[in-house]
Amino acid sequence: MASPQISRRDFLALAGLTSASAGCPAMAQALKAKDPDAGLKTFQATCSMECLHCNLKAFVKDGKVVKISNANAFDGKPCARGLSRIKWLYAENRVLHPMKRVGERGEGKFVAITWDEALDTIAGKIKEAIAKDGSQSLLFTSASGNMDNLHNPAQVAFGNYLGGTTRTLGSLCCSAVTAAMMPIVGMRYVDTRDTIDQAKYILCWGNNPLVTMQAYWHLYLKAKERGAKIVVIDPRKSETAVRADKWVSIIPGTDTALGLGMIRWIAANGKLDKPFLKQHTGAVYLVDKDGKLMREDAKDPNSYLVFDEKSQKLVRHDAKNIDPALEVKAGSPYRTVLSMVLEQAEP
Structure with missing residues (x-):
C-alpha cells in the first residue's frame, strides 16, 4: 500500500491541529479526518509464522485487507515478516479453493473442488475413524510452520468436542527446546526469553535473533544499555553479528x-x-x-x-x-x- 503523500503545508497544518486539539473538540475532529485509517474496519488477527505468533490488527476497506499493524498485545514491535502477510493474502499464485488429489501420491495431480465437498469428505472420514477406533484414532497437528494463536486453540476445542483426540507434544521447535533446556538450566525457554534484558552476557550460538526474534530484539538492546556483552558464534557474519560486541566465525560443523x-x-x-x-x-x-x-x-x-x-x-x-x-x-x-x-x- 503506498504511503500517504503529505506536503509541507499539510504537515504544518497537522502540527497546529495536534497542539490545539486537546482543548478544541472541533479541531480534534478535523485531525481525525486527516487520519488515513479513519473509517476502516479493524479486526483482531495473528501472525502464523513459526516464530512468536504475534498478535496483529487487520484494517479492512470494502471487504479487503489494506493494512496490517501490531495489536499491541505485548511490548514487541511488528516485523516485516508479519506486515507482509497482506501480500501473502492476495498473492496471484495463492490456492483459493480446496484441492483433491486425482493421481497417484507424489504425481502432483489435483483438481479444485467446492468447500462443501471438502468439508463433507473430511467430516465423513472423521466419523468413519471414530466409529471404527474411537476419537483417539484422530491425530490433530498444526505445527507446520504456518500456525497461530487463533486457530491452534480452536483446533484443540474442536478435538475436545469430538471426545478428545491424539495430539503431538509441542510443535516443530518448542518441544525440543523445552526438553533440552529444562534439565540443562532448570527453566523453560520462555522464562529465559522474557528476561533477556536482565542478562549480563548474551551468547547467540547459531541463531540470528535480530531477524528471527525481531519482536524481542529491543530486550537485547536494553541489556546492552545496561552493560551486557553480546557474542555471536556463527560461520557467517549475520545481522546480529554486525550488532554484537564480538563475532566468533567458526568452521561449519565444529560447534x-x-x-x-x-x-x-x-x-x-x-x-x-x-x-x-x-x-x-x-x-x-x-x-x-x-x-x-x-x-x-x-x-x-x-x-x-x-x-x-x-x-x-x-x-x-x-x-x-x-x-x-x-x-x-x-x-x-x-x-x-x-x-x-x-x-x-x-x-
Missing part, C-alpha cells in the same frame, strides 16, 4: 568441538558452578558403563538416580535432603553425566 573445548577449559580452570550444576541440571545423574542414564523405575522416565554424598547410597534425584555427587570415585561401576561429558571433552 561440538568448540563446546567441548569450552567445557574443558571451564573445568580445568576451576570455573564450574557446582551449586548450580547440582540444583538445576542433570550433571549429577548417573550413567552405566554403556553411557545409559540410570533410573529407579524403567517405567518412570523421571526417576533418575544420583549418588547421595550423605548416605553414600543411590537415590532418586528428587529425594528430600540429599547431596548429589557431581563425580563418583574411580573404579565405581557407574559415573555421573558430568564425568562422562568431561571425558568426552578431554581430547
Whole structure:
C-alpha cells in the first residue's frame, strides 16, 4: 500500500491541529479526518509464522485487507515478516479453493473442488475413524510452520468436542527446546526469553535473533544499555553479528568441538558452578558403563538416580535432603553425566 503523500503545508497544518486539539473538540475532529485509517474496519488477527505468533490488527476497506499493524498485545514491535502477510493474502499464485488429489501420491495431480465437498469428505472420514477406533484414532497437528494463536486453540476445542483426540507434544521447535533446556538450566525457554534484558552476557550460538526474534530484539538492546556483552558464534557474519560486541566465525560443523573445548577449559580452570550444576541440571545423574542414564523405575522416565554424598547410597534425584555427587570415585561401576561429558571433552 503506498504511503500517504503529505506536503509541507499539510504537515504544518497537522502540527497546529495536534497542539490545539486537546482543548478544541472541533479541531480534534478535523485531525481525525486527516487520519488515513479513519473509517476502516479493524479486526483482531495473528501472525502464523513459526516464530512468536504475534498478535496483529487487520484494517479492512470494502471487504479487503489494506493494512496490517501490531495489536499491541505485548511490548514487541511488528516485523516485516508479519506486515507482509497482506501480500501473502492476495498473492496471484495463492490456492483459493480446496484441492483433491486425482493421481497417484507424489504425481502432483489435483483438481479444485467446492468447500462443501471438502468439508463433507473430511467430516465423513472423521466419523468413519471414530466409529471404527474411537476419537483417539484422530491425530490433530498444526505445527507446520504456518500456525497461530487463533486457530491452534480452536483446533484443540474442536478435538475436545469430538471426545478428545491424539495430539503431538509441542510443535516443530518448542518441544525440543523445552526438553533440552529444562534439565540443562532448570527453566523453560520462555522464562529465559522474557528476561533477556536482565542478562549480563548474551551468547547467540547459531541463531540470528535480530531477524528471527525481531519482536524481542529491543530486550537485547536494553541489556546492552545496561552493560551486557553480546557474542555471536556463527560461520557467517549475520545481522546480529554486525550488532554484537564480538563475532566468533567458526568452521561449519565444529560447534561440538568448540563446546567441548569450552567445557574443558571451564573445568580445568576451576570455573564450574557446582551449586548450580547440582540444583538445576542433570550433571549429577548417573550413567552405566554403556553411557545409559540410570533410573529407579524403567517405567518412570523421571526417576533418575544420583549418588547421595550423605548416605553414600543411590537415590532418586528428587529425594528430600540429599547431596548429589557431581563425580563418583574411580573404579565405581557407574559415573555421573558430568564425568562422562568431561571425558568426552578431554581430547
